[in-house]
Amino acid sequence: MSAQTTRRALAWAHGCLSVQSLGGMLGPVLFLLPDGRQVSPLQVAPWGNDPERVALPEILQELRGEWPCVPFGSDAGRNLPDGWTATGESFVGAGAPHGHGSNTHWDWRACDDGQITMECHYPDHHPIRRLRRRIVPDQGAAAIDLTLEVEARRPCRLPIGLHPTFRLSLRPGSVVIEPGRYDRVWSFPGDVEPGAALFAPDRPWSSLDEIETRDGFTVDATQVPLAADTEDLLQLSGIDGSVALHYRDEGFRARLSWQKEHFPGLLIWYSNRGRKAYxxxxxxxxxxxxxxxSAFDLGPAVCTDGNPIAASGIATAIAFEPGQTFVTHYRLSVEAAPIG
Structure with missing residues (x-):
């Protein structure tokens, strides 16, 4: 790693949290439910102490929890089917996976008993100047309120997103995805991981609980983990700004809410033993x-072009202007829920 990862932690009446400088990533988080149980819903990748991880891209070296992605995805030169082109806005550095902020160390700012704040300065050639991040535990609940600010260096349009990643047990179907209202489900226009795709590619559906697979079967994609070894993506468009995960074996829900006018899509990343390499x-x-x-994680050149999701009326990029700070708020919380 180019610099030593540092961390800050906070404890409050309803839990404790940790944030790291690398990627500005939040995790792990331990929440205390009203009945006294402790639950920790965010994922921490299992290779975080492996000395060989220093050869990995920075985003993967200590992968965990939740962080902002500006821009979301990357211009990776993928082979795309008809209807998908990569002739939109791009720039030097657009190939960084999930943006510069996901691959560098953030600077700590105000950190005290009630908040952690940090910021990330982007390179001079980048259209984005700076990100700011504020993480505030709700002193009256098992919840965390988060704020992201984006300052542009020059006018640009970029896909952006938030990247909460949740742990799963090994039992298939032990967690149920409970999205808010949405308009459509889209499958990825290609292979997320060669040889590990599950869903029929480049298709729309009306419901997440009935998705066609590449071998002609139908699966309920709300029940995770999936039984098959796979690495795949689905995108919900026109979503109302809310999703919950019901941990049926453990009796709790993790709930995420955000400003739907900023993020009209929800990308669901099924990381289900599909990637076999280190x-x-x-x-x-x-x-x-x-x-x-954004349109999946396909990067600025696709997301600022006439892709099918944008053509359906769903924004896949946001316009930024110098002197106009973009500010968005979101919330992560947990609550008790029935077992089974």
């Missing part, structure tokens, strides 16, 4: 539920 090694079982203004 550091994944076929052992990573987690679920990303990621509010986005």
């Amino acid at each position: 550091p994944w090694n076929g052992r990573h079982v987690a679920l990303g539920v990621e509010p986005i203004a």
Whole structure:
């Protein structure tokens, strides 16, 4: 790693949390439920103490929890089917996975008993100048309120998103995805991981609980982890700014809410033992539920072009102007829920 990861932690009456400088990532978080149980819903990748991780991209070295992605995805030169083009706005550095802020160390700012704040300065050539992040535990609840500010260096349009990643147990279907209202489900226009795709590619559906697979079967994609070893993505468009995960074996819900006018999509990342190479090694079982203004993670050149999701009326990029700070608020909380 180019610098030593540092961490800050906070404890309050309803839990404790940790934030790291690398990527500005939040996690782990331990919440205290009203009945006295402790639950920790965010994922921490299992290779965080492996000395070989220093050869990985920075975003993967200590992968965990939740962080902002500006821009979301990357311009990676993928092969896309008809209807998908990569001729929109791009720039030097657009190939960084999930943006510069996901691959560098953030600077600590005001940190006290009630908040952690940090900021990330982008390179001079980048259209974004700076990100600011504020993490505030709700002193009256098992919840955390988060704020992201984005300052532009020059006018630009970028896909952006948030990247909460949740742990899953190994039992298939032990967690149920409970999205708010949405208009449509889209499958990824290609292979997220060669040889590990599950869903029929480049297709729309009306409901997450009935998704066609590549071999012609239908699966309920709300029940996770999936039984198959897979690495795949689905995107919900026109979502109302809310999603919950019901941990049925453990009797709680993790709930995420955000400003739907900023993030009209929700990317669902099924990381289900599908990636076999290091550091994944076929052992990573987690679920990303990621509010986005983006077309999957296809990067600025696709997301600012006439892609099918944008053509359906759903924003896949946000316009930024110098001197106009973009501010968005979101919330992570937990609550008791029935077992089973």
